[in-house]
Amino acid sequence: MAVSPSSSAQQARQALANRLAELCRDAGLTGREIARLCGWHPSKSSRIMNARTPPSADDIRAWCRACAAEGQTDDLIASLRTVEDMWIGWRRMERAGLKQAQEARLPLFERTRRFRAYSSWFIPGLIQTYGYTEAVLRAVRRRRVEVDDVADAVAVRMERQRVLYEGDRRFALLVEESVLRNGIGGPDVQEEQLLHLRSRADGKLEP
Known part of the structure; x- marks a missing residue:
């Protein structure tokens, strides 16, 4: 299953x-306790448990003491360092431009044989039209990238x-109905994207 660097970092968090x-x-x-x-x-523990706020190493030490699980402290802090490194790597990639971020995923896609994707926001990249991808990446x-290399990034995608x-690959792509109505790129882009999706649903996979 292909997963983006940012998604992988969030999953690790x-x-x-x-x-x-669980502790x-x-x-x-x-x-609250x-x-x-x-x-x-009280809100801090909730934010940590729901992955909205990352804990610090000191937070983890305090958490393990409160749970009488000091033996797990070092392992959890090591996991925290891994998460931090993943986020730093993704942010560096974004600062270098969107083309590099797209290129970094190519090897993963090339070696993946089973793709599964769920989206409540956008059409999955593998079935986006050029116009839709351009609107999303712009x-x-x-919001986040200083380098304007959108055209090159779209070409890579x-x-x-x-x-x-x-x-011999298999694909399972699931999107919320609201994704089909979100208006990304304007009416013309949306119409083209919906027609493209219908052709894929009909099994017309033509490059």
Whole structure:
């Protein structure tokens, strides 16, 4: 299954949050109780357990003490360092431009044989039209990226779609209905994208 670097970093953060939440449950503590034992505002433990706020190494030490699980402290801090490194790597990639971020994923897509994707925001990249991809990446660039290499990044993503036609691969793509109505790129882009999706649903996979 192909996963983007940013998604991988978020999944790693969520996995760490899940481990901390499990320690809390095993100790018979609620989020409010662990916050009280650690001397925090009650909302902090909730944010950590829901992966909205990453813990610090000191937070993990306090958490493990409160749960009487000091033996897991070093392992959890090591996991935290891994998560931090993943986020730093992704941010550096974004600063270098969107083309590099797209190119970095090519080897993963080329070696993947089973693709699964769920989206509640956008059409998955493998079945986006040129216009839709351009609209999405321009929005990303405006928010986070200094380098304007959107045209090159779109070309790389379009080239990546060749995995749809090469080799023995399987694809399972699920999107929310709202994705089909979000208006990205304007009416013309949306119409082209919906027609493209219909052709894919009909099994007309032509490069």
